[in-house]
Amino acid sequence: MPRVVVDVMPKPEILDPQGKAVHGALPRLGFTGVSDVRQGKRFELEVEGPVTDEVLAEVARMAETLLSNPVIENYTVRIEESVEVQA
Amino acid sequence: MPRVVVDVMPKPEILDPQGKAVHGALPRLGFTGVSDVRQGKRFELEVEGPVTDEVLAEVARMAETLLSNPVIENYTVRIEESVEVQA
16 A cells, blocks of 8 residues: 655754753763754555545645644655665 | 664554544544554654764664664664655
């Protein structure tokens, strides 16, 4: 079944306390070399039928009204390609 | 600066109440044609220096110990390509 992915991230100018907490925890766990972390949300939508431009536009409306807060978050909509699963 | 993305999603056999809530809200907002929704997390890590295989392996260890709960979540690690921003 086709899958559409919506990524929702805090806008660059918005503070991201979750990302900051992760960034602060990394050196305490012995991890180095990461200069910044941002945390957002990922939605995977299973769509009935083929993923047309109309479907992607409809998903963009869902992202704008339900999945994200456009005041503080950006979103991207894309069709999922093959993903290298690592775990 | 190179960016590494870690996507963390609930395992397929694990209930996903957040995704279920989103899925249930869509028809109430007039959206149809979506048969399932899963919600997970997306982390964007800014890495110092080039993204080598060692860096990706280190990020995978971060994902396993800090960013995900391996009992109930899967993660993927990848280098971010160009993204079509929609908002």
